[in-house]
Amino acid sequence: GSFQADIFYMGVSLHQTVTGSLLFHDLEMHGDVLPFYISRFGLPALYTTRRPPITMALTQKPATAEQFIAFGALDRIIGRATEFFPQDRYQTADGFLEALLEWKGSFGHLSFASNP
Numbered sequence: 001g002s003f004q005a006d007i008f009y010m011g012v013s014l015h016q017t018v019t020g021s022l023l024f025h026d027l028e029m030h031g032d033v034l035p036f037y038i039s040r041f042g043l044p045a046l047y048t049t050r051r052p053p054i055t056m057a058l059t060q061k062p063a064t065a066e067q068f069i070a071f072g073a074l075d076r077i078i079g080r081a082t083e084f085f086p087q088d089r090y091q092t093a094d095g096f097l098e099a100l101l102e103w104k105g106s107f108g109h110l111s112f113a114s115n116p
Helices: 002-019 025-041 043-049 063-083 093-107
Strands: none
Touching: 002 043, 002 093, 063 093
8 A cells, every 4th residue: 555655755764864865875876767777677676775774874973882772773663664565564654653652762862963
C-alpha cells in the first residue's frame, strides 16, 4: 500500500534531517536522471549506492560512546523504514513512531548539539 511508501520517505527525510545529506549517492549526484537509472538498472541497483551508517555521514562526529550507540540505534530505525521490500519496513506509521519514541526514551537525555 501507499502507506509503506510514506514510511519509506519519512525514513529518507529523517536521514537527511539528521545527517544533512541524502540517503542515496545517485539521488544527490544525478537526481534528474533517476527515472532513467531505475528503468535501465532497476530499483534494487539503487540500493548498492546507499550511504554508510549515519555515524559516518555526520559532520559533527559523536563525542562519546553513548552518542555513537544512540546514532547506531537511530540508523537501524531509519534502515528498517527504508528497506527495499515494503514487507520489511515498519508496517504502520504507529510502529515507526513507537520505535522513534523508544529511541527518545533511551537517548533523549543526551545532547547532540554541535560545538560552536
